[in-house]
Amino acid sequence: MLAIINQFIAADPNAADAYMLSLMTSEEKTDLLPLNTQAKSDISDGLIVLRAYEVFLNQVVAQEQAQATLQQQTTETPPAALQQENTSQDDLLYKLVSQTQAKLNELGFYTGAIDGIFDNETQQALINFQTAYGLIIDGTINEQVVAALGIQI
Incomplete structure (x- = not known):
């Protein structure tokens, strides 16, 4: 000092x-x-x-x-609003994938469990659907897929 x-x-x-x-x-x-x-x-x-x-x-x-x-x-853990936002996004994604799986199942493209998990089986079914319907083949749930399947979230 x-x-x-x-x-x-x-x-x-x-x-x-x-x-x-x-x-x-x-x-x-x-x-x-x-x-x-x-x-x-x-x-x-x-x-x-x-x-x-x-x-x-x-x-x-x-x-x-x-x-x-x-x-x-x-x-510290994220604020409640941020946690709620993350939960809302997770819920939205789950609903989107679940509805896609259900619609693809109805059309005979998907035979797996309707569990809201975007796995390889879901992606392959999506690619087959996109190919059959002349959509952009990217294996993702894009706007064309949502419109073609009539998915509403």
Whole structure:
């Protein structure tokens, strides 16, 4: 700590003096200034070091609290709205795949379980359907597939 204070003083003695004086209360300045005895100088130096240490400590504590808050925010579970959005998207995807499987099953392209899971069997059935109906063959549930199967979500 003293090394930091000494570096600060060496960098700009006038600014350092003004800063150090700002760390003292008006009563302390009245009692200790001018520094005409060694005792006053020692007391003044001790007060300044103590106050500078308090400032430094407060900054360290504030930084640690900020880091802890940031870490807590990054490790917390997503807000309820975000979880609900994810659940809604999952539900939508499940319904889309389930309805596609059911429609493909009705048309004889799909024989697997209607489980809402887009697996290889579902994709192959979709490719066969797209081929048979002259649609873009990409193996995905796209707008053409949704329209051709009459899927409504």
